[in-house]
Amino acid sequence: MLRRIILGIIALLCATPAFAEELQPTIYSDGASCPGNCDAHVVFHKSINGTKFASLPSSPRSSPVACKNGETCRICFDERDSSCMEVMYRGNGPEKERFDFTPAFYEATCPKQGIPEALAKQCKSFDRQFAKLTADAVYCLSDQTHPGCQDLLAAAEAAKATDEPLWEDCKAMGEAAFNRKHAAEPAKQRSEHCAYEKKGTGGPNSKGQTWRRLLPALCQKGAYVGRDGLDCCDSNNMSLGGLGRECTNYTVKK
Secondary structure, eight states, X not given: OHHHHHHXXXXXXXXXXXXXXXXXXXXXXXXGGSXXXXXXXXXXXXXXXXXXXEEOTTSOTTSOOOOOTTSEEEEESSSSGGGEEEEEEEEEOXXXXXXXXXXXXXXXXXXXXXXXXXXXXXHHHHHHHHHHHTSSEEETTTOTTSTTHHHXXXXXXXXXXXXXXXXXXXXXXXHHHHHHHTTTOGGGOEETTTTEESSOOBOOOTTSOOBOOBOGGGSOTTOEEOTTSSSEEOSSHHHHHHHGGGGGGGEEEO
């Protein structure tokens, strides 16, 4: 009987998913919702902070101290010290098991030698994706003088200009009051601190999921909301290389 109980406990423990022993680098760029003006930084789930995966550089990995928002943080992709690096930490971000970096971070870090293996692999993947997407196309945000780009960029700028007064009005009034004002105009209503549409028009994806789209005025100067309303695309090649099809609406045939 005792043996069966022990075997049962072992089976239960084996069936219980453990916290990942390797974190994955991902990319995000959500305009005004992105802290630090979307500078070169990382965000990650709060449960990772103060662990062997993310801690103050002054603390040993064996006794980690939580990183502080707006300060340098030591992040580690796995158990190996060689997987660690220091980067600006800008607060809570995605779900567990991910380090979410900005395009500016990849642009600044990918050319460096000796970066962690997981990050180096992601950099190469983004480079390959950029090369693939521009094999027979031009990325207008990094080559704005190319014929065919002017109308595309003018339309993107016009969408941002149209949304700008709504964004400013919503911030000034507060989201609840703004949405009451536009109760008869649901397409103008906003959510998530005025940054996203209230009624989700994104998708559906292959799983039938829909989402709220990021609105045009939220993207920083020289950046424009992507095709699915998930992120902002800018002139950084890592925007197209990392965000992929999200930024393909800013490409034209060569």
